[in-house]
Amino acid sequence: MTEDRSEFLKGTLDMLILKIVALGPIHGYAISQRIQQISRDFFQVQQGSLYPALHRLENRGWLGAEWRATDTGREAKFYSLTKKGRHQLEAEMANWERISDAVALILRTAE
Amino acid sequence: MTEDRSEFLKGTLDMLILKIVALGPIHGYAISQRIQQISRDFFQVQQGSLYPALHRLENRGWLGAEWRATDTGREAKFYSLTKKGRHQLEAEMANWERISDAVALILRTAE
DNA sequence: CTTGACACCTAGTTGTTCTAGGCGTATATG
C-alpha cells in the first residue's frame, strides 16, 4: 500500500552524484535535475537526500565546493570532483559492476 | 579506512531471499549459504541481517514457515514462497531491471 | 572434551533516505 514510485537504491546515490559531477563542475540543484533527466525521470532525487549527500561527499574529501554565479546570475554552490573523488568513483563503479553481476547470477538461477 | 568486503546493497537482500526460496522450501541457514555459493562468495549474508529479514518477509505474508527436520536430522524452520511472495518477487525483479538500467544510463554518460 | 559446524535468535548501534518543513531571490502570470 506504500508509494513505491522511483524508490532509490540505498548506497547508489553517492556514486551517481560523483558520476554527474565528474562530467564537469555543477551545483546541487542541477545535479538532481541531471540525474532525473539522464535516467529518463526514473530517479527523482529528493532535496532532503541530495544536500546531506553532498555535504557527506565534501566532508570525505571527494568533492570540492565553490560559490559561483549560474548562467542566470544566481549564486550557487558548484561542486567539482577531487582526485580522491575520482578514485572513489572508479572504486564504486567497479563495485557496482561486481554487485550487479552477483545479483544477476542469483536472479538467473533456475531450479 | 572501513572494511568494505562483500558489502551488501541495501534493499536487495529481500529480493535475493525470495528468489532463493522460490527454488524450493529451504531453511534460513541454508539460504545464506546458497546466496553465498551462487554469488561465488561475493555476498556473505550476516545472520544479524538474515533472520530479521526472514521474519520481516514472513510478517508481510511473502513467506510461509514450517518446522521440519533437515537431511542430517536436525530441526529447522523451512520457508516457502506464498502466492503474495511470488508476486512480490516478480515485482522486485522487474524493479531491479529498471533500476539497474537507469544506473547504467547514468554511469555510461560520457561528456 | 573441546572445537567447530549447524541452526536459531535479538538488542542496540550506525547510516542512508525520506518527510516536511524553512529561507531568500527572480520571473512569470493573473
Added chain:
DNA sequence: CATATACGCCTAGAACAACTAGGTGTCAAG
C-alpha cells in the same frame, strides 16, 4: 501589483535496513 512558481540552498526528525556482537542448544570430529 500581487502572488505563484521555479530556482537554489538548508536541516531536524522519523523510518528502516543492515551490521555488530552478543546469546542458546545440538551434534560430529579430533
